[in-house]
Structures are given as C-alpha cells and as structure tokens.
Amino acid sequence: MKDVDKNFFKDMLIDRKKQIQKNISETELEKISMASNDLNDEADFASADIDNIIDDAIISQQGKELLEIDQALAKIETEEYGVCEMCEEQIGYSRLKVKPFAKYCITCRSIVEKSEKAKN
Template identity: 55%
Template sequence: MRENDIRFFQHMLEERKEQILKNISGSSRELDELHKSHEVMDEGDFAAVSTDNLINEEILVAQRRELEEIEEALAKIKNGTYGICEMCEEPIGMQRLKVKPFAKYCITCRQIAEKSPA
C-alpha cells in the first residue's frame, strides 16, 4: 500500500477513535446521572430508564469492541502490516478498507470466517 493511502486510513481510524472515545465518556456520564436520579423517580419512570440503560450499555460494549479493533489497526500501521489479510496474507481491497478501515480479513476470508463455527 502506498504511503498516501496509509495516511488516509490512519486519519480515518484516528477520527473514528476520537468519536468513539467521546461517545463512551458521554454515555458513561449519562448513566451516572441516571443512577443518581433514580431516587426521585416513580416506578414507571424507573422502568423506562432501565430499558434505556440496557440499550446504552449494549452500544457501549459494541463501541468498546470497535475501539479495540481500531487500536489493532493503528498498531498494524506502525509495524507495516496494515491492509494485509490475517488469514491468506493477500492485500485487503481498498474499497473494503474504505468501508471498514479496521478490517482484518479480505472479503473471501471474511466469508469463510463467518461460515465456520466459532
């Protein structure tokens, strides 16, 4: 991959990372405030808030996972293995990386990985 392309993806990954960090800290603060305000709510409100919390926490888990994948991709940029499929060691297509800059596998291997049991 060319230097320019790598810089492009590095920028993309860093922007996404910043966005996620902001989301995570924002959501954590919201959750804290909700926990603090539970005392003043009646049961109906409490149920509504619990559902919201559940959704929030699921999003948080997903965002933390994405953050890990971004960190891995940034580490690969540093050691020069970015954009190479972890399974077949062929380059991952640029189009695929533009959609998912932290992709670990090329499209073919991704399909194999999805079909095989975990």
C-alpha cells in the same frame, strides 16, 4: 502499501477513534445523570433499567470497535496494515475505506462469518 495511503487510513482510524471515545463518554455521562435522577415509581425504574442495558450494549460494542482500531493503528506502524490475517492477501482499498480496521479480505470475512454463525 504506499505511505500516502497509510496516512489516509491512519487519519480515518484516528477520526473514528475520537468519535467513538466521544460516544462512549457521552453515553456514560448520560448514565451518571440518570442514576442521580430521582426515580419515583416502578415505571421509571423499569425504563431506566432498559436504558442501562442498551447503554451497556452500546459501550461494549464501541469498546470492541475501539480495540480493533487500536490493533489496526499498531499494524500501520509494523507494515502489516491492509493484509488479510487469514490468507495474507491485500485487503481491497474499497473495503478498507468502508471499514478501515478490517482484519480479513471479503472472501475470508464471509468464511469467518459463516463459522461464527455455525457456532451459535
């Protein structure tokens, strides 16, 4: 991959990382402010619980993405970036532009997704 392309994806990954970190801290702040609110009746408790579950799901999903972004950033440094982890072919630029931290090419991704579905 050319340096100019690597820098392009690196910038994209860093921007995405910042966005996610912001999302996570906003969600956590929301949780803290909610926890310090006085909850007066059962309904408040119930809806606060649901919000917490949703917030935790958002945080864990975003945390997972953050990890994938860090892995992709590390790969940029080691020249492995943009190479499919399964078949070692180059991942298409059009795919990387949509998902800059993609680990697999489209073909392998669909194989992985199928086997993940089979497990569930």
